[in-house]
Amino acid sequence: MPVLVKNLEIVDDPWTLIDSSDKGDPVPGEGSILSFEHWTSRAHATTETCVRSLRSPGVGFWVDGEVDVERVCDHLDGASLVAVKFRAFADGRGLSLGVLLRSRCGFTGELRAFGDILPDLAQYLHRSGFNAFVVENHRAAEVAIASIQSITDHYQASALQPEPAFRRISARG
Amino acid sequence: MYQYQDFDQRFIDERVEQYREQTERYLRGELTDEQFLQLRLRNGLYVQRLAPMLRVAIPYGTLSSRQLRALAEISRRYDKGYGHLSTRQNMQFNWPELESVPDILGDLAKVQMHAIQTSGSCIRNVTTDQFAGVADDESVDARPYCEIIRQWSTQHPEFDWLPRKFKIALNGAASDRAAIQVHDIGIRVDRDTSGNVTFDFLVGGGLGRTPAIASVIRRGLPEPHLLTYLEAILRIYNRHGRRDNKYKARIKILVRAMTPEAFAERVDQEWAYLKDGPSTLTAAELDRVKACFAPPDYPDRDDQTALLAEQRLKSPDFNNWVRNNVSSHKVAGYAIATLSTKHPGVPSGDVSDAQMEAVADWADEFGFGEIRISHEQNFVLPDVAQDNLYALWQRASEMALATPNAGLLTDIVCCPGGDYCSLANAKSIPIAQAIQQRYDDYDYLHDLGPIDLNISGCMNACGHHHVGHIGILGVDKKGAEFYQVSLGGDAGDDASLGRIIGPSFARDDVPRVIEQILDVYVSRRIEEEPFLSCFRRIGVQPFKERVYAGAR
Numbered sequence A: 001m002p003v004l005v006k007n008l009e010i011v012d013d014p015w016t017l018i019d020s021s022d023k024g025d026p027v028p029g030e031g032s033i034l035s036f037e038h039w040t041s042r043a044h045a046t047t048e049t050c051v052r053s054l055r056s057p058g059v060g061f062w063v064d065g066e067v068d069v070e071r072v073c074d075h076l077d078g079a080s081l082v083a084v085k086f087r088a089f090a091d092g093r094g095l096s097l098g099v100l101l102r103s104r105c106g107f108t109g110e111l112r113a114f115g116d117i118l119p120d121l122a123q124y125l126h127r128s129g130f131n132a133f134v135v136e137n138h139r140a141a142e143v144a145i146a147s148i149q150s151i152t153d154h155y156q157a158s159a160l161q162p163e164p165a166f167r168r169i170s171a172r173g
Numbered sequence B: 001m002y003q004y005q006d007f008d009q010r011f012i013d014e015r016v017e018q019y020r021e022q023t024e025r026y027l028r029g030e031l032t033d034e035q036f037l038q039l040r041l042r043n044g045l046y047v048q049r050l051a052p053m054l055r056v057a058i059p060y061g062t063l064s065s066r067q068l069r070a071l072a073e074i075s076r077r078y079d080k081g082y083g084h085l086s087t088r089q090n091m092q093f094n095w096p097e098l099e100s101v102p103d104i105l106g107d108l109a110k111v112q113m114h115a116i117q118t119s120g121s122c123i124r125n126v127t128t129d130q131f132a133g134v135a136d137d138e139s140v141d142a143r144p145y146c147e148i149i150r151q152w153s154t155q156h157p158e159f160d161w162l163p164r165k166f167k168i169a170l171n172g173a174a175s176d177r178a179a180i181q182v183h184d185i186g187i188r189v190d191r192d193t194s195g196n197v198t199f200d201f202l203v204g205g206g207l208g209r210t211p212a213i214a215s216v217i218r219r220g221l222p223e224p225h226l227l228t229y230l231e232a233i234l235r236i237y238n239r240h241g242r243r244d245n246k247y248k249a250r251i252k253i254l255v256r257a258m259t260p261e262a263f264a265e266r267v268d269q270e271w272a273y274l275k276d277g278p279s280t281l282t283a284a285e286l287d288r289v290k291a292c293f294a295p296p297d298y299p300d301r302d303d304q305t306a307l308l309a310e311q312r313l314k315s316p317d318f319n320n321w322v323r324n325n326v327s328s329h330k331v332a333g334y335a336i337a338t339l340s341t342k343h344p345g346v347p348s349g350d351v352s353d354a355q356m357e358a359v360a361d362w363a364d365e366f367g368f369g370e371i372r373i374s375h376e377q378n379f380v381l382p383d384v385a386q387d388n389l390y391a392l393w394q395r396a397s398e399m400a401l402a403t404p405n406a407g408l409l410t411d412i413v414c415c416p417g418g419d420y421c422s423l424a425n426a427k428s429i430p431i432a433q434a435i436q437q438r439y440d441d442y443d444y445l446h447d448l449g450p451i452d453l454n455i456s457g458c459m460n461a462c463g464h465h466h467v468g469h470i471g472i473l474g475v476d477k478k479g480a481e482f483y484q485v486s487l488g489g490d491a492g493d494d495a496s497l498g499r500i501i502g503p504s505f506a507r508d509d510v511p512r513v514i515e516q517i518l519d520v521y522v523s524r525r526i527e528e529e530p531f532l533s534c535f536r537r538i539g540v541q542p543f544k545e546r547v548y549a550g551a552r
């Protein structure tokens, strides 16, 4: 059973991934993760996002790690979640996408990784702007959280830590 | 040298424990071979033909005597008492147990060393001129920038899962001893007219299957922007480099597909967002790192021209050694000594624990405790007082480290090849040994002058055969080991890629071919003309005719 980790905790997943073949549904329900094509073709039927209750998660969409960043940036309005699919864990394109969605597009909603997520990738995801990811099972989720916590501090600036170590630690003692 | 502070030490210690936990998970069966492969590669562990191979980083080729002794100890405790100097300023151990690698990394961490990112599709150990900081033709010591890049690239959140391996080299001297034109990124460090440090960026060079000379995409980048500009290049590559075919995944393919001009423009667009951002280097950080590489307090000495002349006259062997293995130092009275590992009968770059310890002792006795590793797989002692050269030479001779062949034909750069490497098409070490045995007359070797001979066991070109004046590449011909010969490559300032002379040869034939190539050179050279210049003047045809005479 896939397990969702959000903000370093194992949580129930309130979201549902809607396959792109469901394009017929003009007003996707709350908690739907649409394909990007479906999302962009909704003719901006975003009125439902104006009336969503505080408890409900809103709507979002998913993209492949290699998607064109500019296109995604242009369609973030109304999305409370963006999920990035990693087709292979060793494919780092999704990491750059995460960094850009946060730093350049100013996306502040849930940024989630799914697909082939090795628990050891979590530390990179976490520092590239992802605050959620889905792994294979409970054990993998625990390993992923531990691996993020196993390194206290890193050299570089990141989506998580905008200042590199050399600016933060004077004289680096 | 760079000295770890608490921050660096904590990181490296935690990284060792992280890897230990990964190894344990693998041994418990929680990681597949394919998953663990990616994790161990990022800690330098390959599984080779006979056993695992651990590649330890020697950042930009500089290490202390204490670190070298630690490597000797590791080679004794976990290996068979020797290590192998690679062509990229690393040391490889060929026989460690997979289970004991975390302990080896722990031992390395105690002396501020690691094996992080020495393999895998990530930013590799940054390399530079082995004479950095002491060369008399240097305008800027590149090592502080190498260290800054090492830190920046270590477990980078975004760039540890690139399309392919990524190699960065820096050079701050008039002659390019770091081969910056055949790296993914080459950085020429220089000063502008006001004395400020600047960088020229070359991108898309490389060896391997599709060798290419790098294109300059930016000149005169001011010092503080080093990391933001690198970030821009890496981001374009990470997003747009090909991932569908590993032979087309290096940045050189992307640069060629986009054209260097368009690539430069994309980088500039990206850089516009990053320029002057938080990763811009501060004066405090630059000062902090540069202070680690401040020159030692050289006691005042005079050049020992008369003494050396007398010693050289007395001993022809010493004379040969000084002529080839000693380079001029920027400080009067000092010299740089290259200790060749290319002794007949020993594979290029192989060094025993005893040799490592001896070199460490000499570094303390005759220098300031510092050692360099060269791309030519030799040790370098950077600060030898000239009046100690004779004593050093005598000791080095006893340890088979004084072969006077630096830069000559038998200073062969050779990858491990089919004896060790599972990717090999052919063995490379026996070729090197056959040539070294045949040419053991140093007078003849000196007469031939500087010749770079490089051997790779397959297309991956770890022996850099494309940039050898003479390059030899192992190829597979219907299951048999054959060798392709190329001429005219060079990794220096006027870099060029070798030209293949024709059909490949059987192993036994290679020494004959080399001899004929040398014959053509000797008969056609004008006065002191070096091999490479002669080749460039007369072209490949005369060599071809001679080597293939009677073949048709």
Ligand code: SF4
Residues within 6 Å of the ligand: B415, B416, B417, B418, B421, B422, B423, B424, B425, B456, B457, B458, B459, B460, B461, B462, B463
């Ligand atoms: S060139 Fe080929 S054979 Fe030689 S070490 Fe590299 S991969 Fe192995």
